[in-house]
Amino acid sequence: MTERAIKDTVGASHAETIQRLIEARKDTPGALLPLLHDIQDTVGYIPADCVASIAQALKLSRAEVHGVLTYYHHFQTEPGGRHVVQVCRAEACQSMGADALWSHACQRLSLTADDALHGATTPDAAFTLKPVYCLGLCSTSPAIVVNDRLHARVSCDDFDRLLDTARSAA
């Protein structure tokens, strides 16, 4: 897909940015994951319409790019909310109440657990909730991330406070 084709769906400024990022990485071996990180870090998500141009530039199939993009929960294919909340669902956190915390988070944000499984954004675009699988804070679980900031031993009450703080800072 050309830059023009991307522009039709993601807007001119994002299309130019994404094309520039692709150009910068396209000749680097093993560029797919670093490029996906580049795009998400810069644009905030990875538009599904970029898969074809990424595949073409890196000489991969669309299926390969799509497979990697959808395998890692870290990557978003749609614009996210103003605040991103990640709740650890891995084993250590599960043993310390992460399932209840996840249910609470979904309820608090009025999102279904099924939707949130791959990341979901509240209708007012204030929050994106997504699962993550180990944040390296296993000994102080359950752990979450709010806007890139780690929080350990998070109770449901703590979660509510962190959400309120993020909302009031917006």
Ligand code: FES
């Ligand atoms: S399992 Fe949750 S931080 Fe490691």
